Amino acid sequence: MYIWIYLAAAVALGIVVAMQPLINAVLARATGSPITAATISILVAFLGSLVLFGLGDRGDTSRAALASVPWWVYLAGLIGTAFVAGGVVIAPATGALLFFLCVVGGQLLGAALADHFGAFGLEHRPLSLLRLAGLALVLAGVILVRRG
Template sequence: MSNNSGTLQLARGASIERDWGVSRLCPIFPAKDRSSVLHDLVSRLPLLIVAVVLGVILVWQSPINAEAARRLGSPALAGVLSISISLVLVVAFAAVTVRAKPDWSQIASAPWWAWIGGIAGAVFVVGAAVIVPKTGSVLFLLAVVLGQMLGAVVADTYGMWGLPVQPISLAKLAGISLVLAGAIVFILSS
């Protein structure tokens, strides 16, 4: 059902925003002042560059862990190796960067889901070590990106994990569709 603002209301308070202001030819992208979009992009550019580097590292992590799994004879042991190295590096990073004494009572009173981030990391590392040798890096990462986009849209739409609620937009749905189409094209061309 839609309302007068051009927003489709979905179940549980979620909505899809429609903004027809950009052009009649491309109605799915929200209208924004070009200078504000450019300013937003430029102000976030250093972070986006770091994100690109992190993306490259993430892509490389999967075949590296797959090779460790092959040599160790176990994806689980490759996961232990990878996560052990991660633990050492994160502890060292925390030792250098954390200045204030942590208030551990805050984490003790955190919601249950604040404790599962490590589980997600372990599942990803071991899963990648198993899947990448069978699919290759590109197809695996296409599937991962699709999953990330779907998970992000659900998390934003419903305000999961403490995130502010952000409605689904047609542009977001178009982006997910493009990633899915890319995965299908890649599979068909292989």
């Protein structure tokens, strides 16, 4: 029963995430700079995360726990920065549907490679012909949307 609540929440998150680069593009037009728009968006996200941090379960934020992870783990935040800044520029040029179809395609390709190589402690799940066919269907979707 509860799984439907999570699935509905995931769909709702997907809808609002689809709006994020478009809203940020409005800010970029107003400020004359996609970098300014991305910076403001990320600043607001940071402030929101601070509120959640203050209200929620913080886990183990000791120096020892934070020092126990490899240094490159902290670069993951740059992925969010690249997505926000890239979305501000790319989504208005491609349209929201094509932009997100390409993003999802890239996510699926990245996930398939992570599975194939067992990256970041994942169980090794080799690329099969069926998995490659699924990725090809996403690419076909990109082509169809671009031509439509």
